[in-house]
Amino acid sequence: MSENIIEVNGLEYSYGNFKAVDGVSFFVREGEIFSFLGPNGAGKSTVINILTTLLPLQKGTVRIAGYDLSKEPEQVRRSIGIVFQDETLDRDLTVWETLELHGRIYSMPKSERRERIDEIIKLVELQEKRDVRTRNLSGGMKRRLEIGRGLMTRPKVLFLDEPTIGLDTQTRRRLWDYIKMVNDSGTAIFLTTHYMDEADLVSNWIDIVDHGKIIASGAPIALKDALGRDVIYLQTDNDEAATGILKGLKAVQNIKATSQGLVVTINADGTRCLPVIMNRLHERGIDIKSVNLKKPTLDDVFVHYTGRDIRNAGAEKLPRIQPKGGR
Numbered sequence: 001m002s003e004n005i006i007e008v009n010g011l012e013y014s015y016g017n018f019k020a021v022d023g024v025s026f027f028v029r030e031g032e033i034f035s036f037l038g039p040n041g042a043g044k045s046t047v048i049n050i051l052t053t054l055l056p057l058q059k060g061t062v063r064i065a066g067y068d069l070s071k072e073p074e075q076v077r078r079s080i081g082i083v084f085q086d087e088t089l090d091r092d093l094t095v096w097e098t099l100e101l102h103g104r105i106y107s108m109p110k111s112e113r114r115e116r117i118d119e120i121i122k123l124v125e126l127q128e129k130r131d132v133r134t135r136n137l138s139g140g141m142k143r144r145l146e147i148g149r150g151l152m153t154r155p156k157v158l159f160l161d162e163p164t165i166g167l168d169t170q171t172r173r174r175l176w177d178y179i180k181m182v183n184d185s186g187t188a189i190f191l192t193t194h195y196m197d198e199a200d201l202v203s204n205w206i207d208i209v210d211h212g213k214i215i216a217s218g219a220p221i222a223l224k225d226a227l228g229r230d231v232i233y234l235q236t237d238n239d240e241a242a243t244g245i246l247k248g249l250k251a252v253q254n255i256k257a258t259s260q261g262l263v264v265t266i267n268a269d270g271t272r273c274l275p276v277i278m279n280r281l282h283e284r285g286i287d288i289k290s291v292n293l294k295k296p297t298l299d300d301v302f303v304h305y306t307g308r309d310i311r312n313a314g315a316e317k318l319p320r321i322q323p324k325g326g327r
């Protein structure tokens with residue numbers, strides 16, 4: 001049986017009067033890839049910052065690598081590696097100097113430091129950039145260097161806060177290769193992301209967070225399976241009446257009114273159910289504006305539990321941008 005590398009119970013955190021983390025409990029097993037998935041402002045970075053000792057522990061208990069965060073923060077710090085959401089490289093240092101400085105901060109003996117730097121530079125494939133200042137690296141290279149830096153001290157767990165944000169698809173995929181390699185060598189990964197597809201592909205376990213609370217938890221497959229066999233997104237001219245009609249159908253597992261229209265999860269083959277559903281609605285004079293049948297994804301899981309789409313979920317307060325004329 002594997003041990004828990006992270007155990008969090010009843011974690012709460014407030015910025016002034018605002019409760020950003022509202023009673024979060026979870027654990028991460030040794031060697032697994034665990035994802036915290038949620039929209040902007042869900043509280044993901046706040047949790048990471050508490051776990052990595054950057055923010056104080058206000059309420060709750062945290063154990064990392066067997067150490068109690070409130071009593072042994074220094075041991076916790078020595079057991080973990082961190083890659084922050086925002087870039088934290090010194091622009092004037094070279095790749096090699098960045099790693100050297102980090103090794104010194106952690107009092108790694110010189111010979112071990114030098115050996116580890118060589119290993120890391122090879123691992124993240126920055127051999128050719130060894131003496132280049134970080135200001136002159138590409139976005140993906142900077143991220144790789146930050147991951148390498150996080151791994152200098154051979155941590156038991158690596159925290160990655162939005163590791164792939166802002167990178168192009170190809171660079172993101174490559175970065176995942178590194179992260180998987182790191183994980184294969186035994187390091188547990190705690191990551192936050194709002195890229196559903198990535199979380200789905202790489203995680204052993206996902207906790208979905210929204211407004212400071214965990215709203216769903218499970219292996220990616222289990223989370224999707226719980227939704228049903230197929231999902232139908234439906235927009236009609238009368239969602240209320242449509243809901244009433246569809247509720248009576250045996251194959252319909254659940255119906256939710258969301259910002260995307262009705263989300264109908266069904267426990268049968270969607271291609272067979274869809275014509276029946278469309279017929280029923282037509283018979284009752286309900287006009288269907290759009291319909292979309294698909295296999296459940298983590299996006300659907302998020303919509304199911306929150307009634308919102310994750311891509312729009314954090315942006316409710318942002319003003320709508322009107323496109324300029326001409327199109």
Ligand SMILES: Nc1ncnc2c1ncn2[C@@H]1O[C@H](COP(=O)(O)OP(=O)(O)OP(=O)(O)O)[C@@H](O)[C@H]1O
Binds near residue numbers: 018020042043044045
């Ligand atoms: N220093 C701060 N002072 C006040 N409020 C803060 C501070 N940092 C974060 N918050 C608020 O706490 C909430 C959670 O923020 P947090 O950065 O943890 O979210 P997140 O899930 O990491 O979001 P993102 O996906 O955008 O990185 C947000 O409402 C945010 O505005």
Ligand SMILES: [Mg+2]
Binds near residue numbers: 044
């Ligand atoms: Mg964040």
